[in-house]
Amino acid sequence: MAFVGKKFPSLDVDAMNDMGDTFKLNVLEEAKNKKKKVLLFWYPKDFTFVCPTELHAFQEALQEFEKRDTIVIGASCDTPEVHFAWLNTSKDNGGIEGVTYPILADSNRNLSSTLGILDVANETYNEETGVVTVEGDNVTYRATYLIDEEGTVFHEGINHMPVGRNVAEFLRLIDAYAHVQKNGEVCPANWEEGKDAMNADRKGVASYLAAH
Secondary structure (H helix, E strand, O other): OOOEOOEOOOOOEEEEOOOOOEEEEOHHHHHHHHOOEEEEEEOOOOOOOHHHHHHHHHHHOHHHHHHOOEEEEEEEOOOHHHHHHHHOOOHHHOOOOOOOOOEEEOOOOHHHHHHOOEOOEEEEEEOOOOEEEEEOOOOEOEEEEEEOOOOEEEEEEEEOOOOOOOHHHHHHHHHHHHHHHHHOOEOOOOOOOOOOOEOOOHHHHHHHHHHO
């Protein structure tokens, strides 16, 4: 199910911060109550390989997101306790020490299953034993959601496990959506802050193409 153009699901989920506090976080309410955009990124597992590179990359860009009034939230299906252990593991040991944004601990998979981003396939029911088995680790793909100040999703994307994300692209998407919100123009292919946008009509696209 695609969520672009729809409200993000309203669910309270356990979260952990770098201080070791466990608390409930509702992504939809976070956006609406604080009147800020939210970037929510899911990763498969703590203590793995591509994942820490992404968490550090989002941390390194955190000030750029904050300049754009955007809250960054990480998420996986690990427990809060495992998140805290990883937050207390140094970078040179594969940890994420120094990450300061909250990380959802969707260990009951309520939110990730609602979003449809879990790595599960080929569910099989054994009539003799009553056991259901699946293929896959039942963890999330690298899914990313950009949510506006009203709680509406304006971008979603899913990478397979081995492929890390480009953080700069999410900054570009936030800039583009903010330009649309402010100016009422649309942003053409490869648009970046400071480049020409265009009016969403025949004359606008003709004028843009003629100049580019």
